[in-house]
Amino acid sequence: MLRFLVTRLASACFAALxxxxxxxxxxxxxxxxxVAQMLGQSGSDRAAEQALRGFFGLDQPIHRQFLDWLGQVVxxxxxxxxxxxxxxxxxxxxxxxxxxxxxxxxxxxATLIGVPLGVIAGIYEGTRLDAAIQAxxxxxxxxxxxxxxxxxxxxxxxxxxxxxPFAYASPSEDLGDNIAIVVLPVLSLALLQxxxxxxxxxxxxxxxxxxxxxxxxxxxxxSPAQIYFKHALRNILIPLVTFMGLILIQxxxxxxxxxxxxxxxxxxxxxxxxxxxxxxPVVQGALLFVVLVAILINFTVDLLYGMIDPRLRP
Amino acid sequence: MFxxxxxxxxxxxxxxxxxxxxxxxxxxxxxxYGKSDPAAKSGxxxxxxxxxxxxxxxxYHQGADARIRVTVLAYQGLFYEDASGEAVxxxxxxxxxxxxxxxxxxxxxxxxxxxxxxxxxxxxxKYSYDYLRDAKNGxxxxxxxxTVDAIDAPDDxxxxxxxxxxxxxxxxxxxxRYGGVIPKxxxxxxxxxxxxxxxxxxxxxxxxxxxxxxSVLVFEKFKEYWQPGLPHVDEVTFAFMPNxxxxxxxxxxxxxxxxxxxxxxxxxxxxxxxxxKLVRTPSMSQRxxxxxxxxxxxxxxxxxxxxxxxxxxxxxxxxxxxxxxQVIGTTVAGMQERWGVPLNELPNQKVDLSRxxxxxxxxxxxxxxxxxxxxxxxxxxxxxxxxTIADQLKRVGIRVNIKKIELGVWIRNFxxxxxxxxxxxxxxxxDPSLLYYRHFRAAPLGADFRxxxxxxxxxxxxxxxxxxxxxxxxxxxxxxxxxxxxxxxTIMMFSADLLTVERDRVRNHQQHPTGWYFGLIxxxxxx
Numbered sequence: 001m002l003r004f005l006v007t008r009l010a011s012a013c014f015a016a017l018x019x020x021x022x023x024x025x026x027x028x029x030x031x032x033x034x035v036a037q038m039l040g041q042s043g044s045d046r047a048a049e050q051a052l053r054g055f056f057g058l059d060q061p062i063h064r065q066f067l068d069w070l071g072q073v074v075x076x077x078x079x080x081x082x083x084x085x086x087x088x089x090x091x092x093x094x095x096x097x098x099x100x101x102x103x104x105x106x107x108x109x110a111t112l113i114g115v116p117l118g119v120i121a122g123i124y125e126g127t128r129l130d131a132a133i134q135a136x137x138x139x140x141x142x143x144x145x146x147x148x149x150x151x152x153x154x155x156x157x158x159x160x161x162x163x164x165p166f167a168y169a170s171p172s173e174d175l176g177d178n179i180a181i182v183v184l185p186v187l188s189l190a191l192l193q194x195x196x197x198x199x200x201x202x203x204x205x206x207x208x209x210x211x212x213x214x215x216x217x218x219x220x221x222x223s224p225a226q227i228y229f230k231h232a233l234r235n236i237l238i239p240l241v242t243f244m245g246l247i248l249i250q251x252x253x254x255x256x257x258x259x260x261x262x263x264x265x266x267x268x269x270x271x272x273x274x275x276x277x278x279x280x281p282v283v284q285g286a287l288l289f290v291v292l293v294a295i296l297i298n299f300t301v302d303l304l305y306g307m308i309d310p311r312l313r314p
Numbered sequence: 315m316f317x318x319x320x321x322x323x324x325x326x327x328x329x330x331x332x333x334x335x336x337x338x339x340x341x342x343x344x345x346x347y348g349k350s351d352p353a354a355k356s357g358x359x360x361x362x363x364x365x366x367x368x369x370x371x372x373x374y375h376q377g378a379d380a381r382i383r384v385t386v387l388a389y390q391g392l393f394y395e396d397a398s399g400e401a402v403x404x405x406x407x408x409x410x411x412x413x414x415x416x417x418x419x420x421x422x423x424x425x426x427x428x429x430x431x432x433x434x435x436x437x438x439x440k441y442s443y444d445y446l447r448d449a450k451n452g453x454x455x456x457x458x459x460x461t462v463d464a465i466d467a468p469d470d471x472x473x474x475x476x477x478x479x480x481x482x483x484x485x486x487x488x489x490x491r492y493g494g495v496i497p498k499x500x501x502x503x504x505x506x507x508x509x510x511x512x513x514x515x516x517x518x519x520x521x522x523x524x525x526x527x528x529s530v531l532v533f534e535k536f537k538e539y540w541q542p543g544l545p546h547v548d549e550v551t552f553a554f555m556p557n558x559x560x561x562x563x564x565x566x567x568x569x570x571x572x573x574x575x576x577x578x579x580x581x582x583x584x585x586x587x588x589x590x591k592l593v594r595t596p597s598m599s600q601r602x603x604x605x606x607x608x609x610x611x612x613x614x615x616x617x618x619x620x621x622x623x624x625x626x627x628x629x630x631x632x633x634x635x636x637x638x639x640q641v642i643g644t645t646v647a648g649m650q651e652r653w654g655v656p657l658n659e660l661p662n663q664k665v666d667l668s669r670x671x672x673x674x675x676x677x678x679x680x681x682x683x684x685x686x687x688x689x690x691x692x693x694x695x696x697x698x699x700x701x702t703i704a705d706q707l708k709r710v711g712i713r714v715n716i717k718k719i720e721l722g723v724w725i726r727n728f729x730x731x732x733x734x735x736x737x738x739x740x741x742x743x744x745d746p747s748l749l750y751y752r753h754f755r756a757a758p759l760g761a762d763f764r765x766x767x768x769x770x771x772x773x774x775x776x777x778x779x780x781x782x783x784x785x786x787x788x789x790x791x792x793x794x795x796x797x798x799x800x801x802x803x804t805i806m807m808f809s810a811d812l813l814t815v816e817r818d819r820v821r822n823h824q825q826h827p828t829g830w831y832f833g834l835i836x837x838x839x840x841x
Contacts, residue, residue, distance in 0.1 A: 032726030037369070039454045039729065040377030047449035048456050052375070055452060083370040084527060085508020091527075153563055163567040166361065166553035167530040260556045265528035269556075273528060277369045278722055 008302070012295045019291045020073070020284065024066050027280050033058060034082050034278045056082060069284065078285035083277055088285035091270060096289070098168060099259070099266035101178075103251045105186045110193035110247065115240075117194065118201025123228060125206055133198060140195020145254050149188040149261045156184065168265050185258045192254070193247055200243055204236040237308050245301035249294050345402045346394040346541075347835040348824035358839035359549040360820070362831070363561045363573030367554040371525060372510040373494050374446060374501070377454035379741055379829070382491055384552060386830045387533050388429070389494025389516030392420055392439070392473075393485050397827055399652055399744030401485035405434070405495055405517060406473075415480030415782060420473045427538040428497050429514050429521040436467035438498045443475075445501060446493040455492025457752060460759065461779070482782030486745040490830065494518075519545040519835050529554065546838035565590060571817045571839070574829060577694055578638040581813040589818045594811040595825040596640060598648040599741040601695065603687075603703070603805045606733040608765040611685065616677040618802035622662040623670040624710045625703060631808040634699035639810040644795035645749065646742055647809035648827040653746045655792050660799040670710045682711020688736035689716060690724050695810070696737045731763055738804075741828060746791045747779045754794075754803065766803040 035052040053059045057068070072079055078088035121133040157163050164184055169177040208214065209232055217227050256268030267286060274282035366380035373385045392406035403409070406420040426434040445451055447459030461481040466474045475484060496515045500506055514522035519541065520533035531552040535545055553570060555561040558580040564570045565584055575581040585592050605612045605621070612618050627641045640647040643657040657663050674682065687703065689696035697718075704714035719727075727733055742749040752761045756772045774794040781787045798804070814825050823837035 030720075030722065032722035032724075036725045036729050037722060038375055038377055038452075040379070040725065048452045048454065051450045051452035080508070083508070084511055085505060086511075150559055153560065157563040157566055161567060163563045163569055166363070166555070166564055166569050167526075167551075259528075261560070263529065263554060263556050263560065265526065269528045273367075273369075276720075276722065279369075 008299060012292075012299070015295060016288060016291050020070070020288050021066070023284055023287045024069070024280075025062075027275075027278070027283055028062060030275075030278070032278060034280075037278060069281075073285075073288070078288070079281035081274075081282045082279045088281050091282060092267070092286055092289050095265060095267045095270040095286070097170065098264050099252065099255050099268065101171070102182055102185055102189070102255055102258070102264065102266065103248065105182065106189040106193060106251050107244070107248055109186060109190035110197055110251075111244070113190065114194035114197025115201050117198035119205055119228070119233065121198065121202040122205025122209065123224075125202075125209075130202075133202070137195045137199040137202075140192050141199060143192065145188060145192055146257050146261055148191060149185065149258055152184045152188050153262070164262065166263065168263070181262070181264070185255075185262045185264060189251055189254050189258055193251060196247065196250075197243070201236065201240065204239055205232060208232040208235050238305060241301055241304050241308065245297050248297055252290065252293065345396060346404050347544075347832050348397065348826075349822070350836060351822035351838065354543075354546050354822060354836070354838040355840070356543070356546050356548075356838070358547050359551065360547045360572065360834070360837070360839060361551045361553055361570045362834070363555050363564055363570035364552045365555055365558060365561060365574070365576060367528070368531070370508070370511055371514070371522065371531075372507050373492065373516075374451070374453050374455075375507055377492075382828075383830045384531060384533075385494070385514075385516075386490045386518070386832055387520040387550070387834060388514035388518040388522055389490070389496070390518050391490050391494055392422075392488040394832075395486060395489040395744055395828070397648075397824070399486075399649060401489060405439070406488075409485070411782070415482075415780070416477045418475045418477070418484055420475070422471045422473060423540065424471060426517050426540045428517055429536060430497055431538075432497050434495060434517055435470045436473045437470075439473045439495050440465045440467040441498040441500075442493060442495045443488070451501070453492055457761075458487045458492070458748075480780040480782065482787065483745050483747045483779060486743065486748065489743060491743050491748075520550060523549070545835045547834070550834055565815050565817075568817060571820050572823065573815050574825075575813045575815060576810075578636045578813060581638075581815060582636075584815050591816055591818070593814045593816060593823075593825060594638065595814065595827060596647040597741075597809050597812045597829060598646045598744055598827045599739065599829065600642060600646045600806050600809050601634070601639075601699070602738045602740070602807060604733050604736050604738045604764055605803055605805070606731070606735065606764050607767065607803060608731075609734045611677070611679065611683050612735055614677045615801055616673040617679065617683070619662055619800075620670040620673040620677070620710060621707065621712065622799075622802045622805050623664075623666045623673070624707050624712070625805060625807070626665050626706055627663075627805075627807045629706070630699050630702045633702040634695040635808070635810045638813060639808045641808050642806050644798050644806055645746065646806075649742075649744055649746070649749070653788065653791055655795045655799075660796060662799055662802060665706075667710055674710060674712075679711070682713060684713045684715065685735055686717045687714045688724065688727075688734060689718050690737065690739075691718055691720050693721075693737070693739060695739075699737065699807075728763055731761075731765055733763060743828070746787070746794075747775070750791075750794065750798075751775050751779060754798070764803040766801070768797070768801060768803075771797055771801075 034056060035049055038052060039049065057065060080087055081091055117133050121130045124130050164181045165177050168181055171178045214227060214232065217231060255266055256272060259266040259268040260272060271283060271286045274286060368381035368384055369378055370376050371381060371385055373389045390405050392404060393401040394404040396402045405423055405426060407423045409418055409420045411418055422436060422439060428434060443465055446453050446455050447462055449456040461477050461479045462475055463478045464476045468474060494516050500515055511525050519536055519539045521536045523532040523534045525531045533550045535548050555564065558575060558577060561573050562580055562583050565573060566587055581592055584590050605618045607613055631637060631639055631641055642650065643655060643660045643663055645654040687700055689700050700716045704716060707714050753763060754760060754766060754771055755775045756762050756767045771794060774790055778787055778790040781790060812825055812829055816823055819840045821838050821840055824833045826832040
C-alpha cells in the first residue's frame with residue numbers, strides 16, 4: 001500500500017510539473033502579452049512598453065521566469081493576478097467554490113437520473129420503454145451543452161417569464177439567489193451527463209444479464225429484484241465508478257462553457273479571462289490546480305476500486 | 315444634435331481663447347454630462363447590463379475601452395468632452411492661452427474633494443498629469459502629451475502647462491480617456507495600481523464600492539461630490555453579461571434597467587417588449603478595413619484604390635449591422651458635421667469596377683490576385699462584412715481568403731505594425747487630431763500603424779495640432795481627409811449606432827456618442 005502511494009504521488013508530481021511547464025510555454029507562445037493589451041490601440045510608445053514589460057518581469061529570459069515562478073509555487077505561493085492584484089490562490093479558492101458547487105450538484109443529479117434510467121433500459125431491453133430511454137440518451141449525447149443551456153435560459157424566460165439573477169451569490173450570502181443562479185447550469189450539464197450515464201449503465205447491464213451466473217441465478221429461482229440489484233448491479237459498480245471519475249472531470253471541463261453562458265464566476269471563466277487577458281500567473285496557477293484536481297479524482301477512483309472489490313486492493 | 319449654429323458659437327469661443335482673453339464659463343455646470351432635468355428625483359439603485367468587462371479599473375495604465383466606459387464615473391479630467399466634441403471645463407473653471415500659444419493657465423475649481431476625503435489642489439493636478447505624461451510610468455496616454463514641456467502649480471488654484479510647440483487640442487486632451495486627477499503621490503506605493511480595483515481615488519460623482527471579476531461592478535454615489543444634487547441615483551451596478559442572449563433575457567425580465575447592445579438583431583427582439591425602449595445614438599466609433607502599406611500586394615497604392623472602388627459600403631453595413639448605422643467617408647459619424655468632408659467630395663467612395671480593373675491591370679495584376687483578410691474572433695459584425703466584401707472584390711478578380719484570429723494576437727500584430735489587410739473597430743475622442751494623429755502621423759511622432767509613411771499627411775497633422783482656430787483647423791483636416799481617401803491606408807466604412815435599451819423608469823439618460831457611461835450621472839429613476 002505504501003509503495004503504491006509513493007509511486008502514485010511521484011507520478012502525480014511529475015505530471016503536475018510537466019503540465020505546468022507545457023502551460024508556461026504555451027501561454028508565452030501565444031502572440032501578444034499583457035503589455036500589448038494594456039496599451040490597446042492607443043499606440044506603442046517604446047518607453048511605456050519597456051516600462052510595463054519590466055514591471056511584470058517580462059523582460060527576463062524565459063527560463064528565469066519559469067524558475068522564479070516554480071520557486072514560488074514550491075513555497076505554496078501562486079503569485080498575484082496582474083490585473084486584479086489579488087493572490088491567485090484566493091482567486092482560485094473563490095472560483096473553485098462556484099465550480100465545485102455546480103459540479104457536485106450536477107454529478108448528484110446526473111447519477112440520480114442516469115443510473116436508474118440505464119438500469120431500467122437494460123432490464124427492459126428491446127421494449128418501447130428502452131427505445132424511449134435510448135432516444136433521450138441520443139438527444140442528450142448529441143446536443144451541445146451551450147445549446148441546451150441557451151434553450152433553458154430562453155425557455156424559462158418565454159414560458160415562465162423568469163430569468164436567473166445577474167450576480168452570483170454564494171449559498172452563505174443568499175441561498176435563494178444561489179439556487180436560482182445555479183439551477184439552469186446544473187440542469188443543462190446534468191441532462192447531458194445523465195444521458196451518458198444511462199447509455200453506459202444500459203450497456204453494462206445488458207452485458208451482465210447475459211452472463212452465465214445470471215442464468216444460474218434464474219435456475220436457482222432467485223427473484224428478479226435479487227438478480228438485478230444484488231448481483232448484476234453490484235458487478236457493474238467497478239466500471240461505474242471509473243465512469244463517474246471520468247464524468248466528474250468532464251463536468252469540470254463542461255463548466256468552462258456553462259459558466260460563460262450563465263455568468264458564473266467559476267474556475268472555467270477565471271481561466272478563460274486569464275487567457276484572453278494574458279494574465280500568466282492566473283492561468284498557470286489555475287491550470288496547475290485543475291491538473292491536481294484531476295489527479296486527485298483518478299487517485300480516489302483507484303482507492304474506491306479496492307473498497308468495492310477486495311481482489312483489486314494493491 | 316449637431317446643429318451648425320452651435321458650431322459657429324464654438325468657433326467664436328475658440329477665437330476669443332486664442333486671443334488670450336479669459337473665457338469665463340458660467341454656464342458650464344449645465345453643460346457637463348448633458349442636459350439637466352429639473353424634474354429629477356434622487357435615490358434608487360440602477361442595474362446596467364454590460365457585454366464588455368474591464369480587465370481592471372486603473373485609468374492610468376489600462377487602455378481598454380471597456381475600462382474607460384466605467385471609470386469616467388469615478389475619475390475626472392480638467393475638461394469634459396461633450397457630445398458635440400467641445401472641451402467643456404470641468405475640474406478647471408476657466409483658462410487662458412498666452413498669445414504665442416505656448417502656455418495654458420488653468421484656474422481650478424475650489425472645494426473639490428477626492429474619494430479619499432482630501433481636497434484637490436493644484437499640486438494634485440500637476441502630479442497627475444506629470445505622472446501620465448512620463449512614458450516611464452507606462453501609461454498608454456503618455457503619447458498625447460509630447461508637446462508639453464513642464465507643468466507648474468504657482469498657487470493652490472492655478473496650474474500652468476508650458477508647451478514646446480503650440481497645441482490647440484490641449485483642453486480636449488485633458489479629458490477622460492486616460493488618467494484623471496488623483497491625489498499627489500498616489501502611485502508611490504507598489505501595490506497602488508491594482509488597489510484601484512478595490513477603491514477609487516478620483517473626484518467623480520460615483521465612487522467604487524465593489525468589483526467582482528466575471529460578475530459585477532458596483533459604484534455608489536459620492537456624497538461629497540462638488541456638483542450639487544449629482545448624481546441622482548444612489549448606486550449603479552454593472553452586471554457583466556457573457557453573451558447578448560443572456561442580456562436580452564435579463565432585459566425582458568427586468569433584471570436590468572439599461573444595457574448597450576452591439577448587434578441590432580439582439581436589440582430588435584426587445585423593440586416590442588412593454589416598458590422597454592430602444593434608443594439609437596450616432597457613435598464615435600468606426601468599422602474599417604485597414605490596409606498596411608508594407609504588405610504586398612496592397613503596398614501598391616493602385617491596388618488599395620482598386621479595393622476601395624470595389625467596396626459598396628452601404629451593402630456591407632446592411633449585411634453586417636442590418637443598417638443600424640451611417641456610412642462614413644473619412645471620419646466617424648459623430649464628427650462628420652463638424653470636421654468631415656462631404657462624401658461626394660472625396661475620391662474613391664463610389665463603386666467603379668471598370669476603373670478598379672484598370673488600376674489592378676496597371677499594377678501588374680491583370681488576372682486579379684489573392685489576399686488574406688483578417689477578422690477578429692468575438693467581433694460578430696466582421697464575419698458577415700468579410701463575406702460581403704469577399705463577394706464584392708471577386709467582381710474585379712480579387713480572391714479573398716478570410717482569416718479569423720484572436721483579439722490578443724490581433725493587438726500584437728497591430729502594435730508591431732504588421733496589420734496586413736484587416737478589419738478594425740476603433741473608437742475616438744471627439745477631436746480630429748485625437749482621431750488621426752497617432753494612427754497616421756509617420757514615426758517617431760505618430761505610431762503610423764499602417765506603415766503609410768506619408769510626408770504630406772504628417773505635415774498636415776502637425777499643423778492641425780498646432781493650430782487652435784477652428785476654421786483654420788477645419789481647412790487643414792479637410793485637406794488631410796482628401797489625401798486619406800486618395801491614398802487609402804484605411805477604408806472607413808460605417809459608424810454603427812449605439813443601441814441602448816432602457817426601462818421606462820430610467821429617465822433623462824443621455825447616451826454619450828463614445829459609448830462611455832457619462833449619461834448615468836444625470837439619469838434618474840422614476841418610482
